[in-house]
Amino acid sequence: xxxxxxxxxxxxxxxxxxxxxxxxxxxxxxxxxxxxxxxxxxxxxxxxxxxxxxxxxxxxxxxxxxxxxxxxxxxxxxxxxxx
Numbered sequence: 001x002x003x004x005x006x007x008x009x010x011x012x013x014x015x016x017x018x019x020x021x022x023x024x025x026x027x028x029x030x031x032x033x034x035x036x037x038x039x040x041x042x043x044x045x046x047x048x049x050x051x052x053x054x055x056x057x058x059x060x061x062x063x064x065x066x067x068x069x070x071x072x073x074x075x076x077x078x079x080x081x082x083x
Contacts, residue, residue, distance in 0.1 A: 005040070008033035012044035013051075 008029040015025035026041035 001043075002035075004033045005035045005043070008035040008040045009043045009047060012040050013047055016044060016048050 008026075011029035011032060012022075012025040015028060016022065020028075022041055022045055026044055027037045029035070029044070030037040030040040
């Protein structure tokens with residue numbers, strides 16, 4: 001992947017995150033960095049989906065320990081002295 005294509009994909013991903021449609025994001029980014037809009041669209045969409053899936057997975061992973069911590073009884077509630 002060329003540096004221009006990489007930068008175009010990054011720019012398209014930023015536009016996608018801002019809510020722009022894929023066609024517009026890839027066309028604008030490709031024109032700015034001199035890349036092919038179809039290739040930018042394909043790579044930006046793949047990266048966008050992968051990042052969204054990773055964020056969802058990370059959110060699910062981070063939520064589990066909090067639920068588990070709430071299930072641990074508080075020793076002070078049982079009348080035991082705290083250390």
